[in-house]
Amino acid sequence: MEYLDEFYKEENFKVLKSYLLTHTVFAAYEYLDSDILNSATEFDSKDDLYDFYNDGYKNLVLSNHEILGVAEENAYMTFFIDDEVKKEIIDMCADIKAAYRSILEEEEWLSEEGKKAAIEKLDNLEFCVLKPDTLIDSSYLQVDKDASYLANFANLSISQRKHNLSFVGEKRVKGDWRYDLRPEIAATVDNAFYYGCFNQFFICSMGVNEFRPEYSYEENLGKLGAIIGHELTHGFDPMGIQYDKDGNMVVTDENPSGWLPQADYDAFMEKMNKVAEYYSNIKPFPYTAVDGNNVWGEATADIGGITIGLKIAEGIEGFDYDKYFRSFSTDWMTQVTLIGEQGDVNNEHPLRHLRVNTVLSQFEKFYETYDIKEGDLMYLAPEDRITVW
Numbered sequence: 001m002e003y004l005d006e007f008y009k010e011e012n013f014k015v016l017k018s019y020l021l022t023h024t025v026f027a028a029y030e031y032l033d034s035d036i037l038n039s040a041t042e043f044d045s046k047d048d049l050y051d052f053y054n055d056g057y058k059n060l061v062l063s064n065h066e067i068l069g070v071a072e073e074n075a076y077m078t079f080f081i082d083d084e085v086k087k088e089i090i091d092m093c094a095d096i097k098a099a100y101r102s103i104l105e106e107e108e109w110l111s112e113e114g115k116k117a118a119i120e121k122l123d124n125l126e127f128c129v130l131k132p133d134t135l136i137d138s139s140y141l142q143v144d145k146d147a148s149y150l151a152n153f154a155n156l157s158i159s160q161r162k163h164n165l166s167f168v169g170e171k172r173v174k175g176d177w178r179y180d181l182r183p184e185i186a187a188t189v190d191n192a193f194y195y196g197c198f199n200q201f202f203i204c205s206m207g208v209n210e211f212r213p214e215y216s217y218e219e220n221l222g223k224l225g226a227i228i229g230h231e232l233t234h235g236f237d238p239m240g241i242q243y244d245k246d247g248n249m250v251v252t253d254e255n256p257s258g259w260l261p262q263a264d265y266d267a268f269m270e271k272m273n274k275v276a277e278y279y280s281n282i283k284p285f286p287y288t289a290v291d292g293n294n295v296w297g298e299a300t301a302d303i304g305g306i307t308i309g310l311k312i313a314e315g316i317e318g319f320d321y322d323k324y325f326r327s328f329s330t331d332w333m334t335q336v337t338l339i340g341e342q343g344d345v346n347n348e349h350p351l352r353h354l355r356v357n358t359v360l361s362q363f364e365k366f367y368e369t370y371d372i373k374e375g376d377l378m379y380l381a382p383e384d385r386i387t388v389w
């Protein structure tokens with residue numbers, strides 16, 4: 001803010017004016033005619049953007065989504081989210097939370113004090129599934145049927161800005177699901193997230209895609225269940241562990257172990273270093289190794305997702321492990337070019353085949369199910385396995 005003060009001065013007036021003017025024109029070009037769109041994209045020299053916007057229908061849908069935001073979200077949630085499915089997913093989240101609780105209680109490398117703190121964090125974690133119980137009132141977004149498309153865009157943008165500003169200074173309410181202020185958690189987003197700073201977990205429309213009432217419990221547990229377990233484990237990965245049960249960042253120079261006792265934190269980091277070392281030794285391409293310290297959080301979450309699934313399985317008589325492992329693995333099937341995959345090596349998520357093969361190699365139950373023995377390609381000696389939680 002201090003820096004901004006320095007910038008907002010008489011001598012910068014001309015630059016600020018040009019900046020605002022250019023940005024206003026660029027913000028509006030999607031809503032004007034195709035000549036303006038063509039010159040704007042040319043100026044922007046983004047050929048892919050040009051092709052994209054030339055698809056008029058797609059352009060219209062996406063632009064409307066951007067400006068009608070909450071109103072469109074509400075329509076989606078009302079017409080496309082089945083309350084019964086939401087209920088079933090909430091039940092699965094409860095199973096996963098309970099299984100993780102048992103895992104923490106039984107963790108041999110955690111002290112009693114550490115277990116208590118970890119369980120407190122788990123108990124305080126909020127699950128937000130598919131849509132909030134009460135939809136946000138979208139009446140602040142009004143469309144004037146007689147006004148032009150551009151005028152409506154301008155008015156809606158102003159209304160959205162005013163709406164957002166009305167929350168400045170307000171304290172966050174526990175359990176909030178403000179998709180009007182945080183579009184990244186909108187129900188139409190095909191993803192799931194864990195936010196350490198809120199100790200809050202979201203399953204957006206991914207839940208609808210990954211969970212099917214007609215699937216068996218094993219199949220759903222292998223797909224959405226593994227994702228829920230993955231996100232939950234993020235609360236206890238090297239990044240997530242820095243936040244306490246209320247979402248406060250508590251790891252500091254003065255308090256390097258945060259909410260965990262120092263000895264427990266050290267034991268955790270020792271395990272994490274083993275994960276990093278393990279992944280750093282993987283060479284998916286002759287000259288490219290994985291950077292273990294880049295993927296360790298995602299790798300731990302992937303492994304955690306299966307640890308939790310298998311914990312649930314322990315309590316179910318006749319659990320079909322083959323169905324579970326197959327359902328999990330087939331979820332990662334995809335087609336990717338060699339260049340695409342080489343680029344993905346630098347992503348913080350391990351490559352897709354590693355998200356299956358490396359993860360499943362850590363579990364005795366996987367070996368038992370497929371009769372994998374020492375010398376087989378996916379076999380890992382027990383002392384080399386890297387399960388953290």
Ligand SMILES: [Zn+2]
Nearest residue numbers: 230234298301
């Ligand atoms: Zn993740």
